[in-house]
Amino acid sequence: MTDTITIRRPDDWHVHLRDGAMLQAVAGYTARQFGRAIIMPNLTPPVTTVAAAQAYRDRIMAALPAGADFTPLMVCYLTDGIDPAEIERGFTSGVFTACKLYPAHATTNSAHGVTDIMKLTGVLDTMQRIGMPLLIHGEVTDGDVDIFDREAVFIERTLAPLVRDYPALKIVLEHITTAEAVDFVEGSGPNIAATITPQHMIINRNAILVGGIRPHNYCLPIAKREKHRLAVRKAGVSGSPKFFLGTDSAPHEIGRKENACGCAGIFNAPYAIETYAQVFDEEGALDRFEGFASLNGPAFYGLPVNEGTITLTRSDNPVPATLGEGETCVVPYFAGETLRWTLAD
Numbered sequence: 001m002t003d004t005i006t007i008r009r010p011d012d013w014h015v016h017l018r019d020g021a022m023l024q025a026v027a028g029y030t031a032r033q034f035g036r037a038i039i040m041p042n043l044t045p046p047v048t049t050v051a052a053a054q055a056y057r058d059r060i061m062a063a064l065p066a067g068a069d070f071t072p073l074m075v076c077y078l079t080d081g082i083d084p085a086e087i088e089r090g091f092t093s094g095v096f097t098a099c100k101l102y103p104a105h106a107t108t109n110s111a112h113g114v115t116d117i118m119k120l121t122g123v124l125d126t127m128q129r130i131g132m133p134l135l136i137h138g139e140v141t142d143g144d145v146d147i148f149d150r151e152a153v154f155i156e157r158t159l160a161p162l163v164r165d166y167p168a169l170k171i172v173l174e175h176i177t178t179a180e181a182v183d184f185v186e187g188s189g190p191n192i193a194a195t196i197t198p199q200h201m202i203i204n205r206n207a208i209l210v211g212g213i214r215p216h217n218y219c220l221p222i223a224k225r226e227k228h229r230l231a232v233r234k235a236g237v238s239g240s241p242k243f244f245l246g247t248d249s250a251p252h253e254i255g256r257k258e259n260a261c262g263c264a265g266i267f268n269a270p271y272a273i274e275t276y277a278q279v280f281d282e283e284g285a286l287d288r289f290e291g292f293a294s295l296n297g298p299a300f301y302g303l304p305v306n307e308g309t310i311t312l313t314r315s316d317n318p319v320p321a322t323l324g325e326g327e328t329c330v331v332p333y334f335a336g337e338t339l340r341w342t343l344a345d
Contacts, residue, residue: 001314002281002286002314003313003314004311004312004313004314005277005286005289005311005312005313005341006309006310006311006312007289007290007293007294007309007310008290008294008295008305008306008308008309009034009035009294009306009307009308009309009310010033010034010035010245010273010293010294010306010310011034011035011036011037011245011293011294011297011298011306012030012033012034012036012037012038012245012246012247012249012272013037013038013172013195013244013245013246013297013301014038014040014135014174014175014195014197014246014247014248015030015037015038015039015040015246015247015248015249015269016039016040016042016108016248016249016250016251016265017030017037017039017040017060017063017072018043018251019043019056019059021327021328022251022253022327022328023059023060023063024063024328025251025323025324025328025330026249026251026267026269026328026330027060027063027064028063028064028065028068029249029269029270029272030070030249030269030272031064031065031068031069031070032065032068032343033272033273033310033343034070034273035069035070035071035306035308036070036071036072036073036303036306037070037071037072037073038073038075038097038098038135038246039056039057039060039072039073039074039075040075040100041053041056041074041075041076041077041100042077042100042102042107042108042109042110043056043109044109045112046077046079046109046112047074047075047076047077048076048077048079048082048086048112049086049090050086050089050090050093050095050096053074053075053076053090053095053096054074054095056074057072057074057095060072069308073097073098074090074095074096074097075096075097075098075099075100075135076090076096076098076099076100077099077100077102077112077113078099078100078101078102078113078114078120078123079112079113079114080114080115080116080119080120081119082120082123084122084123084125084126085126087099087123087126087127087132088126088130088132091130091132092130096132097133097301098132098133098134098135098172098301099123099127099132099133099134099135100135100136100137101113101114101117101120101134101135101136101137102114102137103115103137103139103140103141103154104141105141106137106139106141106220107137107139107220107264108220108250108263108264108265110137117158117162124162124166124169127169128166128168128169131170131302132170133170133171133172133300133301134169134170134171134172135171135172135174136159136171136172136173136174137174137175137221138151138154138155138158138159138173138174138176138181138221139151139154139220139221140153140154140157140158147222148205148222148224148225150221151176151177151178151180151181151221151224152178152180152181155173155180155181155184159171159173159184160184163188163192167189167191168191169191170191170193170300171191171192171193172193172194172195172300173185173192173193173194173195174194174195174246174248175195175196175197175200175221175246175248176194176195176196176200176232176235177200177221177222177223177224177228177232178224178228178231178232179227179228179231179232181194181232182194182231182232182234182235185235185242185243186235186240186242192242193241193242193243193244193296193300194235194242194243194244195243195244195245195246195248196232196235196236196243196244196245196246196292197219197246197247197248197266197268198247198268198272198275198276198279198333199217199219199223199248199266199268199333200221200223200229200232201229201232201233201236201279202229202233202275202279203217203223203229204223204224204225204226204228204229205222205223205224205225206226207223208222208223215257215258215262216257216266216331216333216335217266218257218262218264218265218266219248219250219264219265219266220264220265222264233279233283236279236292237279237280237283237285237288237292238288239285239288239291239292241291241295241296241299241300242296243292243296244292244293244296244297244300245276245292245293245297246297247268247269247272248265248266248268249266249267249268249269249272250264250265250266250267251265251267251269251330252265252267252330253327253328253329253330254322254329254330254331257331266333267330267331267332267333268332268333269332270319270323270332271317271319271332271333271334271339273293273310273312273343274312274317274339274341274342274343275333275334275339276289276292276293277289277312277341278339278340278341280292281314281340281341294306310343310344311343311344312341312342312343312344313341313342313344314340314341315340315341315342316338316339316340316342317338317339317340317341317342318337318338318339319332319333319334319335319336319337319338319339320332320335320336321335321336322335
């Protein structure tokens with residue numbers, strides 16, 4: 001039995017760091033584990049310009065603990081009327097790493113998102129030409145589509161035609177939750193990849209609804225049936241270069257989760273790499289862990305792998321019930337439980 005793992009320092013290809021006091025409270029958790037992270041742009045107001053991205057990057061760097069070796073990779077939030085020239089300027093100048101497509105009203109702070117992908121023709125043409133990745137929250141938002149079917153319907157209605165019409169566009173289908181998503185990514189060419197969260201490899205919808213409503217297990221896309229969890233988990237540990245780490249860690253103050261209309265999001269950042277390691281260990285796939293965590297993402301984005309390493313040891317790792325206080329008091333994923341791997345200092 002392997003009791004110690006050393007891998008190239010990993011990256012998080014999908015994380016929410018928020019802003020203000022919450023940014024100050026959570027940024028260090030991500031920087032402790034990851035060399036880089038794709039930073040979600042769904043602030044209020046959203047990050048839609050080069051200047052806004054630069055200012056947000058500066059706030060992130062100021063929030064990091066002293067001595068942190070971490071690079072935030074900034075993302076442009078797409079709107080119906082966004083200027084393709086601004087996107088190209090941001091990408092060629094090294095400010096924007098990718099663009100994010102939120103269907104309007106799909107998740108937290110997505111009211112400014114895209115109402116019709118046909119309005120992005122100029123943007124998509126530009127991104128395909130310059131080789132800029134498109135990151136997608138893959139859900140339809142039609143009121144007549146069941147919330148558990150929204151990812152599969154998006155793939156059929158929107159993603160498949162998009163891939164057909166823009167064959168050279170690099171696309172990451174983020175935080176996949178269904179067997180349909182796994183099948184689509186596996187069946188597509190090398191320009192199509194997906195991120196996988198720890199929670200979608202671990203919980204199904206019972207974890208939200210059985211024994212009472214459990215708001216801290218509620219995220220979007222919502223966890224699905226067990227067959228989908230198994231499909232996503234199998235893809236994550238498969239060794240396929242098409243799948244890589246993206247936590248979708250999304251902190252909300254405890255009162256915003258535990259109320260009559262709780263926010264979507266699971267805060268997994270403090271113990272993310274240990275949680276993933278536990279999944280790979282359970283599947284007998286620790287030999288594939290470095291690829292998923294540290295190699296596949298950089299290869300897809302065309303970036304070098306990190307030079308440093310991290311080490312995890314097999315040892316009990318108790319997760320506290322809460323972290324922070326006041327307006328930044330949050331409940332971490334696996335709160336009150338004990339993980340079996342620990343990240344060495």
